[in-house]
Amino acid sequence: MRLLLRLLAPLLGLALAAAGVLLVIEVVAAWVRPATGSGLLVPWPEWRGTLGNLSWDEYPVPAIAVAVAVVGLLLLLIGLLARRSDVVLAAPAEEMTVTTSPRVLARLVGRRVRAGEDAASAAVTASRRRVAVTAQGWADPDPQLRESIAAGVEELLDELPLQQRPRVTVRVVERRYP
Helix, strand or coil: CHHHHHHHHHHHHHHHHHHHHHHHHHHHHHHHCCCCCCCCCCCHHHHHHHHHCCCCCCCHHHHHHHHHHHHHHHHHHHHHHCCCCCEEECCCCCCCCEEECHHHHHHHHHHHHHHCCCEEEEEEEECCCEEEEEEEECCCCCHHHHHHHHHHHHHHHHHCCECCCCEEEEEEECCCCC
16 A cells, blocks of 8 residues: 555646646736736636536536545545554553564564574565565575574564564575576
8 A cells, every 4th residue: 555655646746736837827827918818728718618507416517526535535545554554662661652663673583584594595574463584595495494493583573572473474495596
């Protein structure tokens, strides 16, 4: 959802900026040429006449209102669902709230896994509820490598003052040679 929000925000910003530039051009044109009575880029008198003949009951008005309401609700849902999911840590005092980002937790776990002599490389993703490690061993993958990496990650999570302990999944893949 955050990716969708990151794509929508610039597009909506560009649309609003274009509307603002169009408005400025029309206002300046109306100041410079007040006798023409029509817009430079937008045919305001024709639009005014068309909109003046419409009532709230006629066909396009309710459809446009429903479409705008649906788009607004979708944007609201995207904004609400794209919240940042911080990892909550135990605070030293009740008045304090201590959080860290999932990226920091993933970096800590990744460094711990790569520091061990068993893993050649590791990719880690973390969230508030889950830590997933994909590791490559120096030799062929064996079950002991997975267990030793999982034990190292569990040990690290024991050292951190986490309020809610995430579930750990470790996957060992075969090392790819160039």
